[in-house]
Amino acid sequence: MKSFLTAFYTIAICLSLIHCSPAEEAASSAMETQTEAPAQPTGKVEKTAAEWKKLLTPEQFSILREAGTERPHGKIYQEFKLQAAGSYHCAGCGALLFTSNEKFDSGCGWPSFYDPAKAENVKLIEDRSGGMTRIEVRCAVCDGHLGHVFKGEGFDTPTDKRYCINGAGLVYVPAAAQEPKK
Numbered sequence: 001m002k003s004f005l006t007a008f009y010t011i012a013i014c015l016s017l018i019h020c021s022p023a024e025e026a027a028s029s030a031m032e033t034q035t036e037a038p039a040q041p042t043g044k045v046e047k048t049a050a051e052w053k054k055l056l057t058p059e060q061f062s063i064l065r066e067a068g069t070e071r072p073h074g075k076i077y078q079e080f081k082l083q084a085a086g087s088y089h090c091a092g093c094g095a096l097l098f099t100s101n102e103k104f105d106s107g108c109g110w111p112s113f114y115d116p117a118k119a120e121n122v123k124l125i126e127d128r129s130g131g132m133t134r135i136e137v138r139c140a141v142c143d144g145h146l147g148h149v150f151k152g153e154g155f156d157t158p159t160d161k162r163y164c165i166n167g168a169g170l171v172y173v174p175a176a177a178q179e180p181k182k
Contacts, residue, residue: 031076038094045093045142064144072109076167080111085175093142095121114157
């Protein structure tokens with residue numbers, strides 16, 4: 001029975017990771033890029049589902065509001081690997097989450113960082129979904145799902161952590177971009 005449950009959960013996890021078809025992947029947009037850093041929220045950002053749907057793309061809504069996962073090694077990941085110095089903000093509220101200083105290529109198929117750039121904008125929650133225990137990463141400002149963090153995997157980083165983040169939930173701002181207007 002134990003091996004059946006293990007196989008069942010393995011299949012369920014694999015299916016959840018490949019929830020969109022190749023046609024959907026080809027049609028998906030690139031990681032959102034802005035030439036100006038978004039204004040930083042001054043407090044919690046709360047919206048109704050209808051308001052979020054108007055603000056976000058369908059893929060962003062699925063990830064940020066429904067805890068979805070983009071396909072590994074997709075277009076967004078390939079772009080992420082090529083992005084130069086810059087910052088990564090929440091696609092839901094604009095909060096600064098990570099920078100290229102904390103970025104590394106873990107080879108996992110999703111954007112990886114070893115630490116947040118602004119820890120107060122990131123919250124960690126125990127996640128027991130899918131038959132395993134993981135640590136979910138959420139935006140502390142708008143409560144958007146970002147991904148998961150894994151510890152002790154042996155990466156040569158200052159923290160030995162891998163923040164495995166859905167790129168569609170991020171907005172990339174190149175370092176050469178302008179600061180937000182006041």
